[in-house]
Every structure is written in C-alpha cells, then in structure tokens.
Amino acid sequence: MKTAQEYIESIRKMKFNAYILGKKEDNPADHPMVKPSLNAVAMTYELAGDPQYQELTTVVSNITGKRVNRFTHTHQSTQDLVSKVKMQRLLGQKTATCFQRCVGMDAINALSITTYEMDQDLGTEYNKRFNEFLTYVQENDLVCDGAMTDPKGDRGKRPHQQAEKDVFVHIVEEKADGIIVRGAKCHQTGALNSHEIIVMPTMSMKKEDGDFAVSFAVPSDTEGITYVFGRQPSDTRKLEGTFDVGNMNYGGQECLVIFDNVFVPWDRVFMYKEYQYSGQLVERFASYHRQSYGGCKCGVTDVLIGAAGNLAEYHGVENASHIKDKLVEMVHLNETMHACGLACSTEGKATPSGTYFVDSLLANVCKLNVTRHPYEIARIAEDIAGGLLVTMPSALDFENPEIGPIMERLYGGIEGISTQCRMRMLRLVENLTIGAGAVAYRTESMHGAGPPQAMRIMIARQADFEKKKELAKKIAGVE
Ligand code: SF4
Ligand code: FE
Numbered sequence: 001m002k003t004a005q006e007y008i009e010s011i012r013k014m015k016f017n018a019y020i021l022g023k024k025e026d027n028p029a030d031h032p033m034v035k036p037s038l039n040a041v042a043m044t045y046e047l048a049g050d051p052q053y054q055e056l057t058t059v060v061s062n063i064t065g066k067r068v069n070r071f072t073h074t075h076q077s078t079q080d081l082v083s084k085v086k087m088q089r090l091l092g093q094k095t096a097t098c099f100q101r102c103v104g105m106d107a108i109n110a111l112s113i114t115t116y117e118m119d120q121d122l123g124t125e126y127n128k129r130f131n132e133f134l135t136y137v138q139e140n141d142l143v144c145d146g147a148m149t150d151p152k153g154d155r156g157k158r159p160h161q162q163a164e165k166d167v168f169v170h171i172v173e174e175k176a177d178g179i180i181v182r183g184a185k186c187h188q189t190g191a192l193n194s195h196e197i198i199v200m201p202t203m204s205m206k207k208e209d210g211d212f213a214v215s216f217a218v219p220s221d222t223e224g225i226t227y228v229f230g231r232q233p234s235d236t237r238k239l240e241g242t243f244d245v246g247n248m249n250y251g252g253q254e255c256l257v258i259f260d261n262v263f264v265p266w267d268r269v270f271m272y273k274e275y276q277y278s279g280q281l282v283e284r285f286a287s288y289h290r291q292s293y294g295g296c297k298c299g300v301t302d303v304l305i306g307a308a309g310n311l312a313e314y315h316g317v318e319n320a321s322h323i324k325d326k327l328v329e330m331v332h333l334n335e336t337m338h339a340c341g342l343a344c345s346t347e348g349k350a351t352p353s354g355t356y357f358v359d360s361l362l363a364n365v366c367k368l369n370v371t372r373h374p375y376e377i378a379r380i381a382e383d384i385a386g387g388l389l390v391t392m393p394s395a396l397d398f399e400n401p402e403i404g405p406i407m408e409r410l411y412g413g414i415e416g417i418s419t420q421c422r423m424r425m426l427r428l429v430e431n432l433t434i435g436a437g438a439v440a441y442r443t444e445s446m447h448g449a450g451p452p453q454a455m456r457i458m459i460a461r462q463a464d465f466e467k468k469k470e471l472a473k474k475i476a477g478v479e
Pocket of ligand 1 (some may be wrong): 059100289292297440444
C-alpha cells in the first residue's frame with residue numbers, strides 16, 4: 001500500500017489536461033484550490049498506514065490474498081459492509097469534508113456484480129477483464145473516480161434524441177483493439193485526485209440508446225480527457241492563506257470531465273452496448289453510494305456538532321437548557337442517518353458474484369434522511385453560532401495593526417478563550433453551512449448519489465404496499 005506522501009507524489013506525476021478559474025494548469029495538485037482536496041484523499045492512505053485504524057481501513061483481498069486499502073476492496077461479508085460505513089464516518093471526522101475515494105469503491109463493487117451477471121447470461125468476459133483491472137488497482141493502491149453522471153441535456157429526451165450528442169458519454173467507433181468514446185461526465189468527485197476513471201452509464205438505457213450503454217476504465221491522464229475544476233462558495237478564500245477558509249487543510253473537489261475521442265482498449269471495456277444491464281448497474285452503484293452517506297456525512301456532522309458545542313461554550317451559553325436541547329437534537333438527527341447506514345449494511349446479502357450487496361430499501365431510506373438532516377443540523381448550528389457567523393470581519397482585518405487590537409477586544413467572548421479561537425470556530429461553522437464545505441455537507445447530501453425523488457422511486461418499488469394493505473385488512477377484519 002502507498003503512504004500518503006507516495007500518493008501525493010503519484011498524483012503530481014500525472015499529466016492532466018486541467019483548467020482552474022479559466023486558466024490551464026500544468027500542476028493542479030499543488031494549486032491552492034486543489035491542495036485541500038488532495039489532502040483529504042491522502043487521509044485515506046494515512047489512516048490505512050496507522051496501526052490503530054487498520055482493522056477498519058484495510059482488509060485482506062479475496063483476489064490477491066494481500067492486505068489492501070479497503071477503498072479498493074469488494075465487500076465479502078456484511079462485516080465488510082459495516083466496516084466500510086464506520087471507516088467513512090472516521091474519515092469524515094478527520095477531514096470534515098468529502099474525501100472523494102468512495103465513488104471508486106462503490107463503482108468497483110457495483111461492477112463486480114454486474115459484470116459477473118452479464119458473463120453468466122451472455123457468455124461475455126467482462127468479469128475476467130474487470131478482475132484483472134481490480135488486481136492492478138489493489139496492487140498499486142490506486143484512487144478511482146467513479147464516473148456516472150452525464151450532463152444529460154434536455155431531460156425530456158432520451159440520449160439518442162439529444163441535439164447535442166456529447167451530453168451523454170457514447171461509443172463513436174469500434175476498432176480491432178478497442179473503442180473510441182466521447183461525451184462528458186459532470187460533478188465528478190475527486191476526478192483530478194484520481195489515477196483511474198471508471199465510466200458507467202448514467203441511467204437505464206433502451207435499445208435505441210445502445211451506444212450510450214458503455215462502461216470502461218482508463219488512466220485519468222489519458223489523451224483526449226480534459227478537466228474543468230468546479231467552483232465552491234467562498235473558494236477563493238483558499239488563495240488568501242488565512243483561517244477565514246474555515247477548514248485550513250481539507251476540502252472537496254468536483255470537476256467537469258470531457259472525453260474528446262478517447263481510446264479505450266478492449267481489456268478495459270466492462271460493458272459494450274448491453275443496454276439491458278445499464279439500469280441494474282446504475283441502481284447497484286447508487287445503492288452503495290446511498291449507504292456511503294450514512295457514514296461520511298455523519299463524521300462531518302460530528303465535527304459540526306463539536307464546533308457548535310465549542311461556540312456555545314465560547315459565547316458563555318453552554319449551560320442554557322435550550323442550547324443543550326439543540327445539541328441533543330443534532331446528535332439525534334446524526335445518529336439516525338448513521339443507524340440507517342449500518343442497518344442497510346447488516347441486512348446486506350451475498351450476490352452470485354460473491355460480492356455483498358446492501359439492503360437497497362434501507363440504503364435508499366438512509367440517503368433520503370441524508371437529503372434532509374444535514375439541512376436541519378446546519379440550521380441549528382447557525383442558530384447556536386449567532387449572527388457573527390456572517391458579519392465578522394476578515395482575518396486580515398484582525399492582523400491590521402490599527403484596527404486589529406480594537407477588534408480583538410470587541411469580539412472577545414468568555415475569559416480564557418482568545419478572540420482568534422472564537423473566530424476560527426465560527427469560520428468552521430461558516431465553511432460547513434454556507435461556505436466551501438457546504439458543497440460536500442449540504443447540497444451534496446441533497447443531490448449526491450441522486451436527488452430525493454430518485455430515492456422515493458426506489459422506496460416505492462420496494463415498499464410492498466400490497467402486503468401492508470393485507471396486514472391491515474386482517475387486523476380490521478375486512479375481507
Ligand atoms: Fe465519499 Fe461521502 Fe464524498 Fe461520496 S460524498 S465520495 S461517500 S466522502
Ligand atoms: Fe458524493
């Protein structure tokens with residue numbers, strides 16, 4: 001396994017074609033707006049190298065028999081599913097942001113099941129190819145970007161009906177040695193911090209959309225791939241180099257990834273026009289990622305609850321009963337999300353491929369809670385923090401020799417806590433509720449792994465309302 005430093009060096013060596021704030025960047029890894037997100041991924045390596053966390057963060061590979069980072073592993077038991085969620089909570093606690101590596105983990109797990117089923121049904125060799133790819137990923141301890149979401153264009157039209165074909169990734173040519181693809185994937189978590197991109201279809205495809213039913217993996221710096229770095233609220237604060245950024249060391253990352261006639265060799269193709277399996281692959285990936293949110297978001301919430309608790313103390317109100325109530329409410333909401341993440345894991349089942357799959361109904365319930373609870377938790381945190389959260393002058397003003405000392409006196413809270421400590425804590429709450437960190441904490445909780453309606457559709461499909469109606473009829477004595 002790689003150390004955190006070896007990981008960072010390996011990303012520095014990649015030859016990305018990347019744009020940030022309108023400028024082409026040859027070395028995105030060291031760009032101040034990218035660095036915090038690289039650090040967050042590096043934490044997945046650091047914890048795997050730390051003996052006190054290794055039981056959660058590493059596992060013996062069922063393919064190679066060697067110890068590997070859990071992010072490169074396909075779950076072989078319900079304990080693996082539980083450990084995944086606990087590992088994600090731990091990482092959320094350590095980084096207070098999106099550490100990006102889960103999308104690749106969820107993609108390999110979904111593909112391990114779907115490629116196996118395709119081979120069983122169709123006599124293809126996708127699972128063999130996939131396992132060779134996965135062995136390479138495990139042996140080199142790589143980060144994979146799980147690329148699912150296409151820009152989609154006019155949502156009322158199918159992929160083949162779009163005027164602009166590139167709003168969906170699609171096959172443009174078949175060659176003896178591979179295929180040529182083009183199109184785009186948007187809001188790609190951690191794309192510029194990844195070694196490999198695993199592309200999957202974005203939705204269930206029909207026969208006419210066969211060219212869009214394609215899955216493959218390519219090195220992230222393959223010729224023809226371009227990255228455009230996504231903006232976040234207050235993101236240029238990262239260029240100021242002060243604690244106004246709120247989370248000094250860690251952050252998330254989302255990119256637009258453009259595929260301009262990219263060549264994929266056959267041994268890296270895991271689905272080629274088998275549109276009948278696209279919906280199943282999407283649902284598997286989505287369920288795994290909905291499980292993931294019952295881990296990562298809970299770890300970030302732990303930090304936010306801690307920040308709110310510290311502010312209550314610094315403001316001198318920690319013993320007020322309504323403040324205690326609010327902190328308890330935050331914990332209740334958070335543990336409800338985590339309970340769902342654990343429940344869909346313990347209720348997981350083995351699939352014919354050997355990979356364990358989560359209980360999909362409970363995973364969808366988990367994520368539907370996640371589309372709501374962080375908003376309420378953020379509201380309570382803002383309530384406890386007070387208006388200073390959004391009116392406080394910048395760290396640069398505090399450093400100014402004329403006004404700084406005056407503000408130092410005016411913005412003091414309880415005795416024994418410096419004004420700067422209070423400011424730092426306020427900036428952390430600001431980061432998570434309305435700043436750069438809110439991208440990963442709030443809005444991603446809404447839309448990541450699908451918006452609320454996607455979960456409702458899955459819940460409706462699995463709820464078995466007829467059975468519940470029968471139960472009620474029996475109890476009520478209705479024939
Ligand atoms: Fe992992 Fe959570 Fe980020 Fe998804 S949102 S990649 S589950 S940390
Ligand atoms: Fe996400």
